[in-house]
Amino acid sequence: MPSDVIGEEDDEDDIFETPEYSPKSEFSKPKKVEEAVTNCINARGKEMCKGFWNTKLTKDGSPIRTWVEDSRKVFIGTVIALRNLLAPEISRDKNFKKFEENFNTSKQTLFTNYSYTEKQLERTGEGMKWVSTKRKMIPEIDAIIVHPNPTNQSSAKETRGYWNLYTNAYYDELLLLYDEVFAQVNILIDSLNYFKQVLHYG
Secondary structure, three states, X not given: OOOOOOOHHHHHHHHHHOOOOOOOOOOOHHHHHHHHHHHHHHHHOOOOXXXXXXXXXXXXXXXXXXXXXXXXXXXXXXXHHHHHHOHHHHHOOHHHHHHHHHHHHHHHHHHHHHOEEEEEEEEEOOEEEEEXXXXXXXXXXXXXXXXXXXXXXXXEEEEEOOOHHHHHHHHHHHHHHHHHHHHHHHHHHHHHOOOOOOOXXX
């Protein structure tokens, strides 16, 4: 029998390892999970837009800048919160752990494809020069980025928002990966019978 198929013995072990929450307890795991799922649904039900600065002028002409949050990051954050809430249950679920291994690989590939390698100004034998720090990151929108100077390839140039296209592409694709995580978490929740009514006696 394949190793990823849970047999009767494994099912029995999982049953005994699964914690029980008393209906009289102040902490209700199913209730917390329900709230977290609702947060995910509400966040995903909105238009998925990048974050941006909204500038308005006061009566005297002074500008007021307000940050409009990135709805993609909001949804991703709610899914991460839900996944962390279910960490004990996930640790006992072989199917989810296998899914998460593939997810982590896809996420790392995505980061590699869209990440920016940081550069900083250092003194060398040839004078001051921009060199790589080898630190990789996904820059924030409108971050100042050091990149090769198109008019002088031996030097670098600083440009605000230079990496915006790649940053937005990264979060657009990351959003789809977390859609899959949310779906898998819901499959796990269904298997736990968290939202089904249970009769209690005594």
